[in-house]
Amino acid sequence: xxxxxxxxxxxxxxxxxxxxxxxxxxxxxxxxxxxxxxxxxxxxxxxxxxxxxxxxxxxxxxxxxxxxxxxxxxxxxxxxxxxxxxxxxxxxxxxxxxxxxxxxxxxxxxxxxxxxxxxxxxxxxxxxxxxxxxxxxxxxxxxxxxxxxxxxxxxxxxxxxxxxxxxxxxxxxxxxxxxxxxxxxxxxxxxxxxxxxxxxxxxxxxxxxxxxxxxxxxxxxxxxxxxxxxxxxxxxxxxxxxxxxxxxxxxxxxxxxxxxxxxxxxxxxxxxxxxxxxxxxxxxxxxxxxxxxxxxxxxxxxxxxx
Amino acid sequence: xxxxxxxxxxxxxxxxxxxxxxxxxxxxxxxxxxxxxxxxxxxxxxxxxxxxxxxxxxxxxxxxxxxxxxxxxxxxxxxxxxxxxxxxxxxxxxxxxxxxxxxxxxxxxxxxxxxxxxxxxxxxxxxxxxxxxxxxxxxxxxxxxxxxxxxxxxxxxxxxxxxxxxxxxxxxxxxxxxxxxxxxxxxxxxxxxxxxxxxxxxxxxxxxxxxxxxxxxxxxxxxxxxxxxxxxxxxxxxxxxxxxxxxxxxxxxxxxxxxxxxxxxxxxxxxxxxxxxxxxxxxxxxxxxxxxxxxxxxxxxxxxxx
Numbered sequence: 001x002x003x004x005x006x007x008x009x010x011x012x013x014x015x016x017x018x019x020x021x022x023x024x025x026x027x028x029x030x031x032x033x034x035x036x037x038x039x040x041x042x043x044x045x046x047x048x049x050x051x052x053x054x055x056x057x058x059x060x061x062x063x064x065x066x067x068x069x070x071x072x073x074x075x076x077x078x079x080x081x082x083x084x085x086x087x088x089x090x091x092x093x094x095x096x097x098x099x100x101x102x103x104x105x106x107x108x109x110x111x112x113x114x115x116x117x118x119x120x121x122x123x124x125x126x127x128x129x130x131x132x133x134x135x136x137x138x139x140x141x142x143x144x145x146x147x148x149x150x151x152x153x154x155x156x157x158x159x160x161x162x163x164x165x166x167x168x169x170x171x172x173x174x175x176x177x178x179x180x181x182x183x184x185x186x187x188x189x190x191x192x193x194x195x196x197x198x199x200x201x202x203x204x205x206x207x208x209x210x211x212x213x214x215x216x217x218x219x220x221x222x223x224x225x226x227x228x229x230x231x232x233x234x235x236x237x238x239x240x241x242x243x244x245x246x247x248x249x250x251x252x253x254x255x256x257x258x259x260x261x262x263x264x265x266x267x268x269x270x271x272x273x274x275x276x277x278x279x280x281x282x283x284x285x286x287x288x289x290x291x292x293x294x295x296x297x298x299x300x301x302x303x304x305x306x
Numbered sequence: 307x308x309x310x311x312x313x314x315x316x317x318x319x320x321x322x323x324x325x326x327x328x329x330x331x332x333x334x335x336x337x338x339x340x341x342x343x344x345x346x347x348x349x350x351x352x353x354x355x356x357x358x359x360x361x362x363x364x365x366x367x368x369x370x371x372x373x374x375x376x377x378x379x380x381x382x383x384x385x386x387x388x389x390x391x392x393x394x395x396x397x398x399x400x401x402x403x404x405x406x407x408x409x410x411x412x413x414x415x416x417x418x419x420x421x422x423x424x425x426x427x428x429x430x431x432x433x434x435x436x437x438x439x440x441x442x443x444x445x446x447x448x449x450x451x452x453x454x455x456x457x458x459x460x461x462x463x464x465x466x467x468x469x470x471x472x473x474x475x476x477x478x479x480x481x482x483x484x485x486x487x488x489x490x491x492x493x494x495x496x497x498x499x500x501x502x503x504x505x506x507x508x509x510x511x512x513x514x515x516x517x518x519x520x521x522x523x524x525x526x527x528x529x530x531x532x533x534x535x536x537x538x539x540x541x542x543x544x545x546x547x548x549x550x551x552x553x554x555x556x557x558x559x560x561x562x563x564x565x566x567x568x569x570x571x572x573x574x575x576x577x578x579x580x581x582x583x584x585x586x587x588x589x590x591x592x593x594x595x596x597x598x599x600x601x602x603x604x605x606x607x608x609x610x611x612x
Contacts, residue, residue: 021344022447026525027378027510028346028440030447033339038327040334041422043390043437047429072333084349086392086435116347123353125430129392131349131437134334141328141336204333219332 019081020114029116031082033135040134040141042072048126053169058096059103060183061128066107067185068206069132071257074192075204077142078134080113085130088123100128111189140196142261147201147220151262153278156188158234159209160246163253168240177236185257191273195261198268202261208254210297214286216260223283228290232275251288251297325387326420335422337388339441346440346447348378354432359475364402365409366489367434372413374512375438376493377563381510383448383502384440386419386495391436394429406434417495446502448567453507453526457568459584462494464540465515466552469559474546483542491563497579501567504574508567514560516603520592522566529589534596538581557594557603 021030033039046065048054066083073080085104089096108115113132162185165178188204195202203216210226217224231250238246262280288297327336339345352371354360372389379386391410395402414421419438468491471484494510501508509522516532523530537556544552568586594603 021444022449026447026449026451027381028348028384028447030382030442031345031347032444033345035341039337039339039345039439041337041388041390041437041439042334043392043423043435044425045392045394045427045433045435047394047427049430050428075333076336078334082347084347084437086349086351086437088351088353088433117349119350119435121351121353121433122356123431123433124355127351127394127427127429127433127435129349129351129425129433129435131347131390131392133345133347133439136336138338139327141332141334143328143332145332 020116029082029084031116031133036138037135038138038141040073040076040078040136041131042069042134043129043131044068044072045127045129056183058099059106061126062100062103063107063184065128065130066104066111066113067187067257069130070111070113070187070189071185071204071206073132073134074187074189075142075202075259076134076136077140077192077196077202078136079193080111080132080134080189082116083108083113083130083132084116085118085128086121087118088121088127090123090125111187136196142192142195142199142202144201144203144216144219147216147222147262147280149222149280149282150264151200151280152265152268152276153213153224153226153260153262153280154268154274154276155205155209155232155260156191156258156274157186158232158237159205159256159258160250160253161234161237162255162257163249164237164241166255167249175236175240178240182255185255187257188259191259194271195263199261199263202259205256205258205260206254208252209260210251210286210288213260216262217286221284223281223285224278224287225281226278226286226288228288228295230275230277326422335388335390337422337439342444343441344444344447346379346382346384346442347437348375348440349435349437350374350378351433351435362489364405365412367432368406368409369413369490371434371436372410372417372419373491373493373563375436376417376419376495377491377510377512379438379440380493380495380498381448381508381565382440382442383446383498383508384442385499386417386438386440388422389414389419389436389438390422391424391434392427393424394427394433396429396431417493442502448498448501448505448508450507450509450522450525453522453528453568453586455528455586455588456570457506457586458571458574458582459519459530459532459566459568459586460574460580460582461511461515461538461566462497462564462580463492464538464543465511465562465564466543466556466559467540468561468563469555470543470547472561473555481542481546484546488561491561493563494565497565500577501569505567505569508565511562511564511566512560514558515566516557516592516594519566522568523592527590529587529591530584530593531587532584532592532594534594534601536581536583
C-alpha cells in the first residue's frame with residue numbers, strides 16, 4: 001500500500017490553506033509560520049482496545065483523535081494550524097478508511113487545521129497517531145508551571161460526563177449526550193486563546209481532574225484547596241448517576257478535555273462557561289473538601305479521613 | 307503510566323536547544339523557527355513484525371525510527387530541528403524503554419534534533435511513531451515534481467545493502483556491514499542540503515529505487531532511462547550475493563534511505579558520493595536497461611522482454 005496514495009485518496013482536498021507552502025504528496029510538508037509567532041507541537045495516539053472499543057465507528061475514532069490533540073493546543077492558548085497522521089491498521093479495509101477520513105476531515109474543517117502529511121502502516125491493531133502544530137505569539141503560551149498562591153482554580157464546561165458516557169458505553173447502556181461527550185469531546189480552543197494574558201497556568205483534563213490538577217501543582221510548586229461541592233456537574237450526568245458517582249467521575253474520570261486553569265479572580269470575572277472550584281495555596285499539596293470535611297480522593301473515588 | 311514522567315525520565319536532558327522555547331513537560335512544545343525559514347514536517351511509524359523483528363535491540367528500533375524520518379527531511383533539503391515521539395507498548399518494560407531511549411538520544415545527538423514532546427500508550431504490539439519538524443529557506447525545498455527532460459538521475463551512496471542485510475537477518479545469517487545498513491541507515495542530510503539550488507527533484511529511497519523513482523517520474527510528468535549496470539553496489543553486497551541478486555536488492559529492495567535526485571549534470575559534477583544511474587526523458591515511463599537490453603523490473607527482480 002502506497003501511503004501517499006492512500007492519504008491522498010481519502011484525505012487530500014484541493015484548496016490552499018494559509019501558511020501551507022506544500023502539503024501532502026512529498027517527503028514532508030513545507031510550512032510558513034507567521035512572523036512573530038511561536039509554534040506549539042503536540043502528538044497523541046489512540047489505540048484500539050485501550051482508548052476506543054473495536055466496534056467504535058471509525059469516524060468517531062478519527063474525530064476524537066483530532067480533538068485529543070486540539071485539546072493540548074487549547075491548553076497552551078495556541079491556534080491550531082497543521083496536522084500529520086500516522087495510521088496503523090491490521091487490514092486495509094476501504095470502508096473503514098473512508099469512514100475514518102470523513103471523521104478526520106469533519107474535525108479538521110470544524111477547527112480549521114490542515115492535514116499536511118501522513119504515514120500508513122500495517123500492524124496488529126488499529127493505532128491512530130496525530131501530531132498538530134499550533135501557533136502562538138512569542139512568550140504567550142500558557143504553561144502548567146505558573147500557578148500563583150491566591151489564584152482561583154477554574155474549569156471550563158462540566159466535568160465527569162465523558163467518564164459517565166464511557167461507563168454506559170461499556171455496559172451497552174446509552175445516554176446520547178454523555179456518549180457524545182466521550183466520543184466527540186470539544187477542545188476549548190476559544191477559551192484557551194482568551195486565557196492568554198489572564199491565566200497563570202493551564203492544563204487540559206485528559207487523565208482526570210485530580211491527577212491533572214496535581215501535575216499543575218507539582219509543576220508550579222504550590223498546593224491547593226478543592227471544593228468538591230462546587231464541581232460543575234451536567235444535568236445529563238446527574239440524571240444517570242447518584243451524587244457520589246458524579247463526583248467520582250468528575251474527580252478521577254478523565255477524557256473530559258475541559259481546561260483546568262488558575263488565575264487572579266479579577267482577570268476572569270467577566271468570562272462565561274467557567275466555574276471556580278478552588279484556590280491555590282502554599283501548602284504544596286492538594287486538599288479536597290466535601291461540605292467542609294477533608295476527604296481523600298483516589299482512583300475509586302473519595303473517602304472521609306478517620 | 308504518566309506519559310510525561312516516562313518521557314522525562316528517559317528522554318529529557320537538561321540543556322537549551324536553539325529555537326526551543328519550551329520542550330518536554332507541558333501540553334505541547336513551544337518552538338521559535340528562525341526568521342525567513344519555512345518548516346518541513348514529517349511523520350513515520352515503525353511497527354513490530356512489519357518493520358522490525360520482535361527480537362531487535364530496542365536501541366536499533368529507536369535509532370532507525372529517527373533515521374527514517376530524518377531521511378524524509380534530507381530528501382526535502384531541510385535541516386532537522388525538533389521531534390515528537392508516540393510510543394505504543396504492549397507492556398511497560400523498564401529495560402526495554404531504557405535501551406530504546408539510548409538509541410533515540412544517540413540518533414538525536416548525532417543529527418542535532420531535539421525531542422520536544424511525546425505520548426506513551428498501551429497496545430497490542432510495539433509501535434514507534436516519530437514526527438520531525440525541519441527548517442529550510444523559503445522556496446528552497448526539494449520536491450519530487452521538478453524533474454526536467456535531460457536531467458541526469460543520481461543516487462547517493464550504494465543501493466541494495468539494507469535489503470541484503472534484512473535478507474541475512476531473517477535467515478539468522480550475518481554480515482555486519484549489511485546488517486548495520488538495515489538497522490542503522492544514514493540519512494543523507496548533508497547531501498540534501500547541498501542539493502538545494504542544484505537538484506530539480508529529489509526523493510528518498512524507502513520503498514525501493516524503482517518504486518520511488520517512479521513516484522518522482524509521475525509527480526514530474528516525465529519518463530526515464532535507467533542503466534542497471536551503473537547502479538552503485540557495495541563490495542559487502544557483491545561479496546554475499548550474485549550480480550542478479552545484487553541488482554534485485556538495489557532496484558526493488560527498499561530501506562536504503564539513500565537519496566535519488568535529478569539535476570543538470572553540470573550542477574553536480576563536483577559532488578562526491580553520488581552516482582549517475584540514468585537520464586530523464588519525455589517518454590512518461592521508466593525504461594530499465596541491462597547491457598543495453600530493455601528489461602522489465604518487478605518485485606521479484608527483472609526479466610528480459612521476449
